[in-house]
Amino acid sequence: MRVAFVGKGGSGKTTLSALFSRYVAGRGAPVVAVDADINQHLGMILGVEEPDLPPPMGGHLTEIKDYLRGDNPRIPSAEVMVKTTPPGRGSRLLTLGERTDPLHRRFAVPTPEGPELMVTGPFEESDLGVACYHSKVGAVELYLNHLVDGAGEYVVVDMTAGADSFASGLFTRFDMTYLVAEPTRQGVSVYRQYRDYASEFGVRIAVVGNKVHGEQDVAFLRDHVGDDLLTWFEHSAAVRALEQGRPFALDDLEPANLDALGVLLKQLDGCEKDWRRFGEQAIEFHLRNAAAWANRATGTDLAAQIDPEFVFGPAALAEPTPYASVAPRPMEGGGSPL
Template structure:
């Protein structure tokens, strides 16, 4: 069994971060580690990439109540560890999965309750020092906002997923600066959808970082997404899964 890892997977929308986060979570769990996958993206993605299908359950609404000022707070007795134990669900390979409600499925009141509960839980995990023997992989929402507002206080490592487009690079550069300001111990570039050495050179030059992991453009990723299934189940021998497996092994040394 390897070392515990605490990572946040970030990047522009469509860069492939949910595929990376979901596949990484499955691979880490297969190594015998207790693994928690946290989905703070308001759009569906991580549950599918984990192999859980489309999860509509508004997790954590039962964990919160309104205080005297009408603000959502965790109910008495519910901290980070209890919330994970009580409200997360088990996925393939034993991964525990926790998300807040998705934007297209819930009324605003229910969604706000779920989002508030989720934010408080992830901060309690970090502040209380619980789940110290768990690996945690978080899939943050697309763009820079959640990095700026500290939605991954549990993470000491940021995996910045970038594809060879200017928009993806610009988003990645902003996230790197924000993660540095947040005091991240490790910031790694994940170069995704690479078709040539030229693609990789452009990303590394524009990001001013060497890629920790290079994932070639893989048609199996597209077919898995189209089918709504996990890449690791759809094409376990694919080049993308192999690249993420190498990443998982390397993160143990951070």
């Protein structure tokens, strides 16, 4: 299962991403936590010192593309592979079981509390003034497009703040999106944007209140987000200790906050994974990006990268592969270049 944590900057989404990753890993499940935020703090909260961080995926896009394209005849080179390029027959697919493939071995490192960590990486000096952060986050979209995750396996992605993730198809790559909101007008404003943008694509959203001080704060959240409020985290001295780098264990959490992590996991596990919709939306956003900028940037018609006989999901791992058609949908242009 894949879950994204989104929200306003400063809402606490990175901290909740880390807590949730640790909570799930503590139950013995394989967990990959991905820092896809422009402010790269997830590793720090998961206890990984800066010298031990994994190589940034965003700085090795050509390497990642070369591995993922495999011997797919529709993708002759990394130069014509973009962030939305979907897998096809011959592409290399990823799994979360043993995670012994070269991509996980190179770009994921274990953390002291169990989850493995992958990072998109920060802006480098050469990026300043000439690149947008989507050039880094595109690595996560490629990773998720080629990942076949099963029951009891988890990818937790700490996303960029605000509604910026809607600049690509990445927001459709998850089974569940948790929007972290403080009980303030600013805190719930991002929720409205996400709700309105995501509704067209069937993206599941639940609101997670954070830094809640009492019933009045809960009532405020209910008034503004209604039934989308799933659970909330009380203001926590234990979390403050974690954020200040002091010793912290999950058992230090207040009982209500520990229970809230359980609610998040139960909600995620209750989601039904829809591989067909996943495939249709992958194709949809690829065609959108191809028409808007990628055909021009690569000098080729990227619609030809779509393999009409490829089936998304576990069946693609079978040998021989029982391919089933996912037909492309005609699109209008739009999107943001990688």
